[in-house]
Amino acid sequence: xxxxxxxxxxxTKQNSFLIPGDKVASVQEDNPLTHAFLLLTKVRYSxxxxxxxxxxxxxxxxxxxxxxxxxxLMDLSFDPLKDLTVKDVMQTEFDTLKTTAxxxxxxxxxxxxxxxxxxxxxxxxxxxxxxxxxxxxxxxxAHNIENDYEITEKASRHHISKxxxxxxxxx
Amino acid sequence: xxxxxxxxxxxTKQNSFLIPGDKVASVQEDNPLTHAFLLLTKVRYSxxxxxxxxxxxxxxxxxxxxxxxxxxLMDLSFDPLKDLTVKDVMQTEFDTLKTTAxxxxxxxxxxxxxxxxxxxxxxxxxxxxxxxxxxxxxxxxAHNIENDYEITEKASRHHISKxxxxxxxxx
Numbered sequence: 001x002x003x004x005x006x007x008x009x010x011x012t013k014q015n016s017f018l019i020p021g022d023k024v025a026s027v028q029e030d031n032p033l034t035h036a037f038l039l040l041t042k043v044r045y046s047x048x049x050x051x052x053x054x055x056x057x058x059x060x061x062x063x064x065x066x067x068x069x070x071x072x073l074m075d076l077s078f079d080p081l082k083d084l085t086v087k088d089v090m091q092t093e094f095d096t097l098k099t100t101a102x103x104x105x106x107x108x109x110x111x112x113x114x115x116x117x118x119x120x121x122x123x124x125x126x127x128x129x130x131x132x133x134x135x136x137x138x139x140x141x142a143h144n145i146e147n148d149y150e151i152t153e154k155a156s157r158h159h160i161s162k163x164x165x166x167x168x169x170x171x
Numbered sequence: 172x173x174x175x176x177x178x179x180x181x182x183t184k185q186n187s188f189l190i191p192g193d194k195v196a197s198v199q200e201d202n203p204l205t206h207a208f209l210l211l212t213k214v215r216y217s218x219x220x221x222x223x224x225x226x227x228x229x230x231x232x233x234x235x236x237x238x239x240x241x242x243x244l245m246d247l248s249f250d251p252l253k254d255l256t257v258k259d260v261m262q263t264e265f266d267t268l269k270t271t272a273x274x275x276x277x278x279x280x281x282x283x284x285x286x287x288x289x290x291x292x293x294x295x296x297x298x299x300x301x302x303x304x305x306x307x308x309x310x311x312x313a314h315n316i317e318n319d320y321e322i323t324e325k326a327s328r329h330h331i332s333k334x335x336x337x338x339x340x341x342x
Contacts, residue, residue, distance in 0.1 A: 135306070143173060
């Protein structure tokens with residue numbers, strides 16, 4: 001459970017959290033890998049969603065997934081890409097968030113993912129939630145929580161730190 | 172200014188924040204770009220530090236900085252990499268943190284950077300501070316702040332949200 005104060009402050013920033021799908025660069029599963037190579041070079045995102053023709057989310061793609069195929073024995077070559085499409089190399093196991101997910105789960109998944117794709121009940125890609133937006137929210141909360149909330153150290157904690165201090169002195 | 176409660180909780184996690192330099196993949200400024208291409212493919216980091224022979228931090232390198240040189244007119248080729256080294260394409264303007272920096276600055280820089288390199292007074296690379304570690308800390312704070320602190324909503328905020336509620340009803 002997230003502290004109510006932090007959850008309430010997060011919820012005030014909620015509307016800016018989701019970067020909508022139409023603002024996110026993506027590839028189609030049947031795109032040639034050379035197309036994906038060019039796109040990832042130009043957009044400079046490290047990981048992008050892979051969609052089908054109806055915007056269902058099928059996978060995620062990074063540049064190393066592509067360039068790994070270009071390393072053959074001791075040689076580097078574009079030849080192996082010629083017969084490959086995005087679906088041949090994309091990652092198909094990954095975390096997603098439903099549009100109805102709560103902040104607790106979102107925060108948890110952003111520990112291990114730089115972004116998490118958001119999908120609706122039909123697995124249609126709706127956008128991404130990013131660590132960057134969550135860092136902005138944390139920064140906002142850290143600077144503003146005392147405007148809205150009175151925060152006092154609990155006596156128990158004060159007691160423990162006093163004790164620890166004493167122990168260090170005696171050590 | 173960060174709220175004292177949040178700063179104190181951040182400081183308890185401080186020791187895990189810095190990922191030390193010897194645990195971070197890096198390249199040397201005079202490495203051939205093909206070497207950097209192989210390394211970035213294998214380590215799968217999207218951005219890595221560029222060092223000189225004495226571990227001074229000179230730049231940052233991403234895969235798109237390399238692959239951008241492989242796109243010539245309508246053709247894709249490894250040929251342009253042959254005569255290039257890391258220093259020809261690396262980013263040389265970037266944010267850094269001194270080992271003495273405070274949490275306020277660290278949090279601020281992590282809004283715009285997935286990680287920030289940490290250097291000492293002689294610009295020797297000491298490690299990186301990452302959004303991932305800060306997200307872990309935020310997650311920890313959000314779940315545990317109420318164990319150590321008593322948090323109550325200020326009357327002013329309560330009043331404002333009551334008023335806002337009334338206005339919405341009347342709108």
